Structures are given as structure tokens and as C-alpha cells.
Amino acid sequence: MTTLSLIDYIKHCHDEECVKDQLAILTKGRREVPIEIDGLRFLIDVVASDEAFEVKYDAQPYDGIGQALIYGITGYRVWLIHVLDNYSRLFKNYIKLFRRLNLPFCVEVIDKRLGLSEETCPQ
DSSP: OOHHHHHHHHTTOOSHHHHHHHHHHHHTOEEEEEEEETTEEEEEEEEETTEEEEEEESOOTTTTHHHHHHHHTTTOEEEEEEEESTTGGGHHHHHHHHHHHTOSSEEEEEETTTTEEEEEOOO
16 A cells, blocks of 8 residues: 555545545545455445455554454455544554554554554564
């Protein structure tokens, strides 16, 4: 994914819905894609080609991990995207934590105010 482009697309966003809309435009993806796993129904925020995106805006670092784990069994390459605005001072802490967790999906943390982004993906 082209991070700099996503930062440019979401500069004006002030909520999660706007980020999802912009991500769908950037990736030429679809919003709120329903999936069913073991009789349970879920909505993936954005699906584009072979990638699934779960978006969180000014959320706690643990938010979205469960959804990303579930989406991983669908065969998509999964991204958990955390956009930080009000918590900009925690940007480095989020990155450090996600790297230590070594999650089985990609995580991108974006500091919208400062225009910074870092990602970590499984090896």
C-alpha cells in the first residue's frame, strides 16, 4: 500500500468513516464487505483485490486486533490501520508495541497531524 498517498487522502478526515471512505477510493476497494465464518457474520471495513483493511481512528492499540485475526482466515492479506490524531504523542509507543506483538497481519500506524507513518508486517 502507498502510505504517503493514504496520508494525503485522509488529511481532512476527523473520524473513522472518512478514513474508510478515502481508503476505499485510494485502493479502488469496496466498503463494509460482509463475510460469514462458522455461522458468524462480520463486516470488513474495506476490501481491495486480495487485501482486507480494518481501520481504527484514535482508538486504543488493542482495538481491531480481533477483527484482523478473524479476517486472516479468509485468505486476504490483512491490514490493521490505526490513525492517530488526538493521541499523536503515543505514535512511537504504538509502533513499539505492535512490533513486539509480532502479529500475523500487517499493522500501519499513521500520525495524521505530523504526517508520519510506520508499518510492521509478519516476516
